[in-house]
Amino acid sequence: MTQKYILYIGTRSVNLERDAEINAARNNGLDIVLADSAIADYKAYELTHLIQTPLTDEDQAFNDILAYVKQHDLQIAGVIGWTDPIVALVARLSAALGLPGTSPDLAHNVRNKANTRRLFEQYLPEANPVFAIVNDKNSIWDAIEKVGFPCVLKPPGSSFGRGIFKIRSAEEAEQQIANFYRTVRPENDPTYGFYQHEFIVEQELIGSEHSVAGMVVNGQPIILSIVDKENDLTLPIQYQNITPSLLSTEIQYKIVEMAKQAIPLTGINWCGFHIDMMVVNDQPKILEIGGRLGGECINSHLIPLSNPALNPYDCIMEVIQGQNPFTKDEYYQDTMFRAGLRALLPLQPGCISSINGIDAIKTHPCFREFTQLRYVGDQVYLPAEKFNSYVLGYVVAQCEQTQDIGEILEAIADLLDVKVIPPGA
Template identity: 30%
Template structure:
């Protein structure tokens, strides 16, 4: 029996654990949280941090794993790269892992390879931050160099507002593991993500996903839908930029999730990850719209096998997240009625009755979502919106 190591045992990794077991593989799952939900279904549970590289390498050698993956999580990528190197199994290189998880290195690499990116500055301290601000004439984005899920992202709309400028620096730096942040041009235009799979250096675009965010100043994602509704010519440009970005940072085998803004000057890279897209994009939306099981594909690539990436059908899918008032979650009604609506495939909540519901500052603050499948993207979105209307969420003041 072949053995696959999965970094992470949270709900994000459940699709990988379940699919690996369906494939007859032995699952060796790593997470420092002993209560993580994935441990209930794993064959071997290892209570190790996914970013404790040396300990994970030691465990990988002990269990003589045949492959290693993670879903929708950036930081374990450096661990995966080291394990792949030490055990001589399929995986990204350490150089690629660094470029995929450090936004400064990522942008520098892309710029050097003529892949379009916004104007940006690397900032190590407050003095460099102030100097960087002077290089902009209009709106700009401040973000940590090494985090994800919209954590620490802030838009400065008035570059002369000293109070906002100071707040943005302190807010973003708080979420930076290294203390470094990035100051860059604010790109205006529709945002999409591109889901790709690379096999022996050949990059295949599986889907282009439209995004819906909270907008300024933090841009937390509140919905996704596919296939994209952008015109075909623009989509071809997006495909080209995404493929060039994947090759530039060196992803030879495995997935990539590339976020792109379509500006007046054409598509430009927001970020690129050497992993599957989160927010149920690649675990739910892609299979619902194309029939391609990207989780299984990633497992097969990690094992050195050839995956089936051929599109099985042409449908549409969408996800929409609940937007609720701030307070204490008291009650949720109408879920079963909403599940009976046409097109609805899943309704899930990530918070329980009695939990605190805060302002949506990052993706972890959202309380739940609805997923739908239909004949067109517009219909799938409408299905989600109709289901959300049927669900009554009661939130009381603290």
């Protein structure tokens, strides 16, 4: 019998998710062909087929991967990507291999956030905040005048809040525009190299932030979960996810209905999706859509812990092969427990001099998983200074429906005692 392979284009960087992603294929009797820009981190997984290719160079990666598959005569059953920057590459590879997936042309409806805004402006205007698309520096002031203050500047090809700059008044506009252009350069982060010809000026929305996790099966959105997010705007950083949502039934219904309208408009198919939303005055607005499963342990841990009968990683292995593992299109209310992820943060940037309390965290009755990212001697930087370098680690917890998972995560975070020597001290 010919071995079936799933072609992985990268993985998530946090080991809790990476382990779950690798195990998903193996648990379903599938082998993995994995392509990534660097492959050293995958040696421990003992994968037979590793392809080192620059994923930020889409054409080069496309050619390298197809050449490898052909050279080794591999039977690829499905293609999956786990992060935003390679959604278009995954679509191209799926089409080239004759496999289920998003049309390469339509992938840019979600990869390019400006395209998403244009699409909704025409077909789902209630999903958009006030926005304007800027194609050159000369038109930026016209865009700001249209949107008003406060507003944000956003690069159309990045994710996870990278490169977003707020402008609260005309007095700070010049400086923030300069900061924006200085930051969103490919040499600072490869994701800024996508869709450099334009960017978005957008109304800053004030409300509560949430995400919808799901998959698309033959054009049909399947809603798996609504996740409540918490942000520390002083840093700024997103530090907590919990599911099921604590929003009212009415607002959750509005979110689900908007998601069910939005996903078919984008045209993404046979893949996961992740919609970030803001609820403003009881009305949802879409911040962005990812044409892949969301990260932050939502699909790897939180959904299975809240609903043990539903494992998104197992399901996605079938979906990318053109199969439908679902019996209905909504699962967000089918929870037995509450689950949450908490980012553990220092009190200030600097050099970590001591970390205590990890053993106490692991003995908490609601503790389920922990991964440590920073150690004594490491430097931690504010997000504005260096992306993704402030979090010390992540903890996953689970509790009964009658308990408050937010309070439990707060209590767990309080068990950690970290001392940091500030810069220049």
